[in-house]
């Protein structure tokens with residue numbers, strides 16, 4: 001059962017609220033817009049004794065991630081949050097967190113990477129970390145932010161996974177927009193996340209001292225990387241299981257890839273995070289006019305649900321892929337990976353790449369309307385197939 | 395408390411032999427002096443560098459205490475995280491019984507401490523974690539092939555300050571890390587030289603038992619880096635103190651004092667030996683003698699005199 005109690009919060013406070021309910025053993029974080037509100041709010045919970053967390057006010061994101069790695073290696077539930085340059089500064093340690101198989105949870109209020117410096121939302125930060133070995137969840141709205149946080153812990157700590165999880169939401173667009181969120185009760189969260197699993201042990205066991213992070217050379221490194229690969233392979237089934245269990249317990253349904261009015265659609269727009277709210281509005285509008293269009297929203301980008309997305313997209317005539325990040329000199333990330341996933345089919349839909357919203361530029365209904373018009377043209381003529389467009393750039 | 399060798403040899407060494415540190419490297423000796431100075435359970439973190447690389451080549455480890463290495467510049471941040479985990483778990487009553495009395499010790503080389511890790515060190519000191527940070531200072535980036543660090547003395551021949559027709563080696567003086575650390579107003583900071591193991595162990599014991607952050611800078615001669623024979627560290631450690639190149643200092647709650655031979659020199663009970671005595675048998679300074687770079691030798695002596703003067707004044711002389 002869900003709690004039936006609503007609170008009006010922005011996405012950042014939603015994240016902080018979820019963190020409060022999780023009550024991690026250690027939080028180490030450093031402020032950066034638009035994540036700041038998460039750490040400020042969480043600091044209040046600490047100041048008022050609403051959590052038992054040991055909060056480490058580190059001097060940088062590099063140290064935030066380092067302290068989280070160390071805390072998790074010591075057997076603590078560790079969490080942090082960041083954005084953009086902060087995530088970039090953590091980059092070295094992100095890989096280490098994943099390779100040490102530490103179930104750290106990190107919120108990212110996605111923000112454009114400098115330069116030039118810009119504080120608004122796009123996905124260049126998270127996309128830059130896509131090969132770091134972290135699981136990446138994406139959140140369209142504040143409710144999804146909340147539920148992703150709670151589920152993230154279950155995914156990360158699952159014995160087949162033991163990997164860090166990044167919960168993404170769009171900087172400002174959701175992090176600073178107030179919405180109605182229906183949280184679980186504190187008791188529900190406590191019961192749901194439970195105690196740390198027995199396989200989650202670490203440095204703080206004296207009788208049997210462990211060495212974590214030794215030098216690993218040609219004779220073993222590759223096998224250890226293979227184990228990381230194998231763990232990633234197990235993530236999607238675990239997410240599925242966690243989502244189903246969450247639905248059973250709290251009546252909230254999530255899927256790895258959300259399909260919106262797609263069953264009988266000829267065309268779809270694919271994208272992640274907040275833009276999909278606007279896309280759904282557009283779909284509603286066009287559906288009233290009889291246009292057979294739908295929306296597809298991957299909620300997980302790492303591991304990339306390649307078979308799931310390919311199997312969903314194969315039946316449409318035309319597909320538009322929205323990426324809120326560029327990959328200079330190559331294909332945009334979601335587009336590139338979708339193309340690769342589709343290659344297994346002989347008959348593939350027409351497909352086109354749209355890079356949108358860099359530096360927090362609004363992706364409006366009007367702009368998305370032009371995408372829909374392109375799709376309508378492309379579905380019969382193939383015009384624009386495999387081309388790359390930049391939405392709304394002057 | 396005095397330490398008796400007959401008691402110490404009965405204790406299990408925290409670092410097993412068989413590791414791959416160079417023959418004659420004092421860094422493992424330093425680790426033992428620090429860790430064997432108290433019987434607390436201890437958790438160690440280690441910056442990337444010789445000590446980390448040579449004591450833990452998977453699937454082997456020399457460490458008989460829980461040990462974590464993450465990266466080069468973050469041993470202090472790592473120890474903060476372990477200490478935070480200790481408190482976070484204790485808040486929830488989840489701390490393992492045998493860890494109740496645990497102490498947290500970070501190791502780093504001079505590169506990982508003076509240079510790339512100084513931000514993390516400063517942050518951890520300022521936050522007041524209950525931890526000890528130990529820098530083993532071999533005066534260069536040795537693991538990567540003897541590059542200069544900000545702890546390398548003037549005139550030293552390193553692979554990034556090579557001697558050449560236009561170069562006599564490193565041109566800059568050493569960074570005064572101790573003063574930087576002391577400026578954080580932490581309760582305990584000291585320098586140690588491993589030949590004076592009693593001084594080092596007493597300081598280690600105090601540092602570990604201090605509530606709050608403590609710091610030790612341990613002198614650590616490097617066999618290949620300084621181009622010295624494998625049996626040279628003890629003598630060079632002693633000479634470094636006798637020449638006041640490496641004074642033995644203790645700063646307790648802001649109060650500076652000199653210890654061991656350094657105190658005797660300051661008290662006028664022992665002679666301050668000229669710096670060339672320390673330098674003349676080290677390959678890294680050889681060019682200064684063969685090329686008769688008396689001006690550079692004078693610079694080094696002047697730097698030692700200046701810093702010795704400063705430390706003496708700080709210690710109330």
Ligand SMILES: Cc1ncc(C[n+]2csc(CCOP(=O)(O)OP(=O)(O)O)c2C)c(N)n1
Pocket residue numbers: 441442443444445466467502503504505506507532534535536537538543
């Ligand atoms: C971010 C980063 N930069 C550079 C290196 C390469 N590196 C590894 S150890 C090291 C030098 C270590 O020097 P020091 O801390 O003095 O310890 P030592 O090896 O002398 O014991 C360097 C430069 C690294 N591992 N990580």
